[in-house]
Amino acid sequence: MPSFTLPRTARTARITGTHKVATAFLLAVGATTAVAATATPSTAQTASAHGSIAVKPVSANGLPATAKAKADGAKTHIEAAKSVTDRIKVTAVAEQDHTAKQAANRSTERKAVTPKQYANNLDGWIREALDIMDAKGIPGSYEGLHRNIMRESSGNPNAVNDWDINAINGIPSKGLLQVIQPTFDTYHVAGTPHNLTDPVANITAAANYAADRYGSIDNVNSAY
Incomplete structure (x- = not known):
């Protein structure tokens, strides 16, 4: 059979047609892959999307x-x-x-x-003297004071002895408990008037003297 060679133009056209078919096939396959790739996100895309979700902090x-x-x-x-x-x-x-x-x-x-009020009489003078004696630590009782006062002056604060040895010596005994001035000055109790015939001053000074000499005015039963 005699051989023949196709014209150059026809050969070119056939190759070209084949290439067109292959090219179309490749394009179709590429499009499908592209669609699939677009439809299924990559792992990196998924992580990125998840990372963008706001997570609220929770306390303990x-x-x-x-x-x-x-x-x-x-x-x-x-x-x-x-x-x-x-x-x-x-x-x-x-x-x-x-x-x-x-x-x-x-x-x-x-x-x-x-201040505490006291009657201005023998009872009041004795009670006031007892309160002062108690504050100063001078012993003595109501009975001891009253008994000696009645013997010495009958309760007269201005009584004066003008006949005993003291009177002869110019220092008569005076007051409720018949105290001479030197004794009063020595045993005067602070806080009382410095007046020999003041009832309370006279009682407290006499009680102070009796406590020093006899232990207490309660122990005095006669001239002292």
Whole structure:
């Protein structure tokens, strides 16, 4: 069979047609792959997408951080209010204590300002003398004072002995308990008038002298 060679133009056209078919096939396959690639995101894309989701912080007790902060804020306000209340209570107690102390001080001051009142008679003089003697540590009883007063002066604060040896010597005994001036000056009790015939001053000085010499005015039963 005689051989022949296709014209160059026809060979070119056939190759070109084949290439067109292959090219179309490749394009179709490429498009499918592209679609698949687009439809199924890569691992990197997935991680990136997940990373963009906002995650709310959670506190240790399981509450969202915002809720915990609010709860902590409320707790702080409650504690602050409690602290203020406690301070108010302490202040109120301190004020009450201060007021009570002031009242007690005023009461004490009133007692100090208002001295005890005594009758201006023998009973009152003896009782006042006994209170002074008690404060000064001078022994003696109502009975001991009264008994000796009645023997020495019959209760007359201005009684004067003008006949005994003291009177002869120019220093007569005077007052409720018939005390001479030198004895009175030596045994005078501070806080009483420095007057020999003052009833209370005379009694306390005589009791002070008797305590020094006899142990107590109660032990005196005659001239002393």
